[in-house]
Amino acid sequence: MNKPGHIAIIMDGNGRWAAKRGLPRLAGHRAGTENLRRVIRAAVKFGIPYLTIYAFSTENWGRPTDEVQGLMHILEDVIDKELTELHEQGVRLRHIGRLEQLPGALREKVERAMEITRDNSRLTLCIAWNYGGRDEIVHAIQHMLQDGIQPAEVNEALISQYLFTAGVPDPDMIIRTSGEMRISNFLIWQAAYAEWYVTPVLWPDFDEEELAKALVSYGKRERRFGRLSDCAEGNSTDAA
Ligand code: FPP
Numbered sequence: 001m002n003k004p005g006h007i008a009i010i011m012d013g014n015g016r017w018a019a020k021r022g023l024p025r026l027a028g029h030r031a032g033t034e035n036l037r038r039v040i041r042a043a044v045k046f047g048i049p050y051l052t053i054y055a056f057s058t059e060n061w062g063r064p065t066d067e068v069q070g071l072m073h074i075l076e077d078v079i080d081k082e083l084t085e086l087h088e089q090g091v092r093l094r095h096i097g098r099l100e101q102l103p104g105a106l107r108e109k110v111e112r113a114m115e116i117t118r119d120n121s122r123l124t125l126c127i128a129w130n131y132g133g134r135d136e137i138v139h140a141i142q143h144m145l146q147d148g149i150q151p152a153e154v155n156e157a158l159i160s161q162y163l164f165t166a167g168v169p170d171p172d173m174i175i176r177t178s179g180e181m182r183i184s185n186f187l188i189w190q191a192a193y194a195e196w197y198v199t200p201v202l203w204p205d206f207d208e209e210e211l212a213k214a215l216v217s218y219g220k221r222e223r224r225f226g227r228l229s230d231c232a233e234g235n236s237t238d239a240a
Contacts, residue, residue, distance in 0.1 A: 001219035004172035006050035007043065008194070010186055011036070013178030013202030026070040031204035033074055037082065042208035043123055044089050046215060050124045050168060052096070054186050058132030072106060075129060079109045083116065090122030096164035097131030098139070126168060133188035136164050165190055173218045175211075177203040195221050 011032055018028030036053065043051045056071055086093065093113045100107070110129075140162035144154070160166065170190045176182075179200040183191065197214045199206065222229055 001216075002221075003046070003215065004048065004195075004218050006052070006169050006171045006173075007048055007214075008052040008054070008171035008174045008187055008191075009039070010054045010174070010176040010180075010184060011203040011206075012176060012180055014204060016178060017202040017204045025067055028204065029067075029071060029074055033078060035204045035206060036078075038207055039211060040086070040091065040123070040125060041089070042211050044091070045208075046211070048123065050126070050171075052126040052128060052165075052168075052171060052187070054128045054131065054184070056097075056129045056131070057185060058098070058130060058135050059185065061130075072103065075127075076106055076109060079113050083113050086125070087117050087120065090120045091117060092120040092122075092124045093117045094124055094126045094168070096126050096128045096136075098135065099130070101130055124168065126165065128186070131164070131186075133183075133185045135185075137189060139164070159189070163189060170194065172223075173197055173214065175199070175206075175214050177201055177206045193223065193225050195223065 014028035014032040015025045016028070017031060018025050021027075040051065055075070060071070061068060093110075095110050095114060099110060102110070110127075140159060143162050144158070149158070165187070170192065171187060171194045173196075174187070174191055174194045175197045177199055179198060181198060187194075195218055197217055199210065199214070201210050
């Protein structure tokens with residue numbers, strides 16, 4: 001069965017999970033964090049080499065201050081408490097987004113975690129934190145101009161090298177939990193040919209079994225990358 005080499009996840013539905021239980025939103029984010037631990041273990045178990053998670057977007061700064069601070073605290077807590085296990089599992093941590101805009105102490109923790117795990121190769125976990133797809137493209141263009149790149153030198157491969165995800169293969173499958181049918185500024189360049197899997201399951205409930213279902217769905221897809229399918233008669237006009 002075809003297996004995705006890179007899965008990216010929009011971990012949506014923490015707030016609704018909490019609201020259904022009469023709990024504050026941060027309780028939903030904590031349950032989502034617990035679930036993230038399970039999904040990372042499952043990804044290692046299923047032999048997925050790249051996992052990217054959308055944890056804090058450039059737009060999430062617009063949420064109430066206590067939620068923003070709570071999320072920053074959760075990230076700090078995860079690094080403090082989970083780094084040893086992640087390292088033992090062979091997880092390499094990578095951050096994508098604007099690290100420089102995070103509080104200094106948190107930024108240093110993230111940098112240290114990446115340094116400690118840099119030689120691990122079982123699973124590369126890209127944490128999109130203070131990440132926005134459009135912002136990533138703006139950042140890439142700024143750096144290309146700073147580097148004096150000439151118009152004729154610009155091509156798709158070069159742009160990819162200037163993105164936060166440089167060196168990471170494009171996602172094969174993007175999972176969005178909680179049923180929303182939106183890209184939400186996530187990996188907008190890299191998602192060009194990703195297969196989407198949208199499930200009504202809220203993120204804190206998206207466990208190993210749900211990930212396995214997504215993998216089965218992916219295994220049945222035929223990826224054509226704009227070409228015709230292997231068995232097509234040559235009369236298709238489908239551009240996908
Ligand atoms: C979306 O649900 C979720 C988020 C904006 C935060 C996701 C963050 C975590 C799970 C924290 C763990 C991550 C790391 C890397 C430590 P929502 O709040 O928009 O849900 P709603 O749409 O139901 O309100």
